[in-house]
Amino acid sequence: MLHSKLPSEHCSNPLSWLSQLPKVELHLHLEGSLEPQMLFDLAVRNHIKLPYENVSAVKKAFQFTKLQDFLDIYYQAAKVLVTEQDFYDLTWAYLLKCKEQNVYHVEPFFDPQTHTERGIAFSTVITGITSALEDAEKQLGISSELIMCFLRHLSEEEAFATLTLAEPYLDKIKAVGLDSSEKGHPPEKFSRVFAKARQLGLLTVAHAGEEGPAEYIWTAINDLKVARVDHGVNAIHDPKLIDYLKESQMPLTVCPLSNTKLKVFADMSEHTILDLLKLGVCVTVNSDDPSYFGGYMTENFEALATSLNMNQDQARKLVENSIEASFCNDHRKQQLFALLHRYV
Ligand code: HPA
Ligand code: ZN
Numbered sequence: 412m413l414h415s416k417l418p419s420e421h422c423s424n425p426l427s428w429l430s431q432l433p434k435v436e437l438h439l440h441l442e443g444s445l446e447p448q449m450l451f452d453l454a455v456r457n458h459i460k461l462p463y464e465n466v467s468a469v470k471k472a473f474q475f476t477k478l479q480d481f482l483d484i485y486y487q488a489a490k491v492l493v494t495e496q497d498f499y500d501l502t503w504a505y506l507l508k509c510k511e512q513n514v515y516h517v518e519p520f521f522d523p524q525t526h527t528e529r530g531i532a533f534s535t536v537i538t539g540i541t542s543a544l545e546d547a548e549k550q551l552g553i554s555s556e557l558i559m560c561f562l563r564h565l566s567e568e569e570a571f572a573t574l575t576l577a578e579p580y581l582d583k584i585k586a587v588g589l590d591s592s593e594k595g596h597p598p599e600k601f602s603r604v605f606a607k608a609r610q611l612g613l614l615t616v617a618h619a620g621e622e623g624p625a626e627y628i629w630t631a632i633n634d635l636k637v638a639r640v641d642h643g644v645n646a647i648h649d650p651k652l653i654d655y656l657k658e659s660q661m662p663l664t665v666c667p668l669s670n671t672k673l674k675v676f677a678d679m680s681e682h683t684i685l686d687l688l689k690l691g692v693c694v695t696v697n698s699d700d701p702s703y704f705g706g707y708m709t710e711n712f713e714a715l716a717t718s719l720n721m722n723q724d725q726a727r728k729l730v731e732n733s734i735e736a737s738f739c740n741d742h743r744k745q746q747l748f749a750l751l752h753r754y755v
Contacts (some may be wrong), residue, residue, distance in 0.1 A: 429712040432726060433750040435516045435733035436509070436697055436708055438641050438664035440560075440590065441498075441540060442489045442522055443700025444505040453491035453500075462487070473703055478622050478673050479592055481703060489525045498539025506547040508701075512709045516554045516737055516747060519544075520588055523573055524562045533576040541583045556585035556738045558616060561604065563589050563596035570604040578611070585738050586614035588641065589631075593623040598631040605635040614638050614738060616664075620645035621675060625652050632661065639664055639736055644675060646692075647683050657691045662736030666699035667711050673704075679718035688725060695733040727755045 447469040454461045463469045475481045492498060502519075509517055519540075526536050540557065547553045559577055561570040577584060587608040589601060598617050605615050619631040621642035628646050631637045632655075643663035646652045656663070665684045669675075676682045687694045696715070701707040706714070712729075715721040734747045 426713045426716055428723070429716060429726065430512055430709045431754065432513060432712070432730065433747070433754055434512065434514045434708050434712075434730055435695075435737055435747060436514050437518045437639065437662075437695055437733055437736060438666055438697035438699055439505070439517060439519045440522065440700050441502055441505060441519050442492070442525060443485060443704075444508075444702055445488055445492075445501055446504065446702045449501065449504060450488055450491055453493075453497055457491060457493045457497070459491050459493075461491075473672075475673055481673060481700070482591060485700065485703065486525055489522075490529060492526060492536075493531060495535045495539040495542075498536055499543045502540045502543035503546070505701075506543060506551060506553055508707050509547075509553055510551045512707055514553065514708050515750060516734075516739060516743065518556045518558055518585070518738060520558045520560045520590065522560050522562060522590065523576065524565060524569065527573070527576065533573075533580075537577075537580050537583060541580075554739060554743055557583060558586045558588045559584050560588040560590040561601060562591040563600065563618075564592045567601060567604060570601055571607070574604060574608060574611075581611060581613070584613060586616055586638070588615070589617040589619075589635070590641070593618060593621055593627065597623070597627050599634045602634045609636060616641055618642055621670075622673075625649035628652060638662075638738075642666065642670075642675075644670060644683060644687075647687065653687075653690060653692065656693070660693045660735075662693040662695060662732065663687070664697050664736075665694050666697045666704075667714050668701075668704040668706050669699035671714075679714050682715075682719060684715065685719050685721060685725060688728060693732045693736060694729065695736055696729050723755055727751065 447466040523533055544555045615635050615637045616639045617631040617635050617637050618641040620628040625645050625648050628643055639662040641664045667682055671679050684694050696711050698707050698711050730751055734744055
């Protein structure tokens with residue numbers, strides 16, 4: 412669907428143009444899109460007892476002071492995902508939200524170890540997810556590339572075992588990533604696993620510089636040979652790294668609402684994403700774990716407009732960066748640029 416109206420014509424809600432703006436999402440954990448209502452529905456379906464009375468009790472529990480507070484709840488909640496249908500439903504609900512918010516291309520993460528550790532087969536997880544992604548391409552016009560993350564609090568050996576499980580499905584996976592508890596688990600812990608993944612033809616990305624130091628961004632780049640850095644906001648403390656990011660146009664997948672919910676920044680007015688944009692760093696906007704952090708793509712853009720006075724040129728540049736940083740082929744990139752430039 413194309414949008415002929417200019418942003419200024421969407422006047423009833425001054426921010427509604429951000430919903431209409433064609434968007435691309437490069438940093439989204441499927442397990443982090445599990446909404447409280449679906450959490451309850453799946454708990455009933457799979458006969459799992461939750462430590463919450465109702466949806467509002469779940470929402471009340473979503474108060475975090477650091478990454479680990481969130482991860483403890485996120486891993487607990489993911490236990491309701493059991494069958495292929497559960498993984499399909501989770502992914503499909505996210506994709507419907509993308510359709511509603513004019514997100515045309517997505518590169519979601521999934522965490523197989525969160526499920527295989529509980530005895531769920533790798534095939535159950537990946538088949539449910541990829542069936543929904545394939546249906547979305549056909550029925551919703553949303554293209555995608557899937558990224559498999561390793562949990563960095565687990566061992567190198569466990570990451571290697573996960574890569575082995577993935578080998579029959581390499582045609583469905585574009586890249587490997589690295590997530591979970593950052594501090595004390597530097598990227599180089601996984602240098603050999605990432606080297607093997609690259610040998611298998613996979614691209615690489617890694618969370619670095621969310622809570623961890625700028626040094627972790629350097630090692631993600633130099634040791635893991637990433638094509639993008641996930642988060643990366645702590646780069647601002649290292650002028651040499653900022654110069655490198657500018658020169659190389661290494662993309663950062665920044666997640667504004669996540670960063671304020673996890674107290675990486677005390678308040679959205681202190682977020683540095685637009686400072687990085689002005690410096691010429693290839694920053695992008697993403698939702699990370701939208702059901703936990705208070706919003707999907709549109710709400711993340713709206714937060715930047717409200718708290719940082721982001722203007723239309725900046726919003727357009729942020730989407731252009733996402734298209735450029737995506738793993739789509741040139742033909743799809745041209746389609747996405749055409750959609751964007753027809754809009755703004
Ligand atoms: N950081 C690290 N690991 C994660 C995150 C995050 O924001 N979300 C899900 N796993
Ligand atoms: Zn993340």
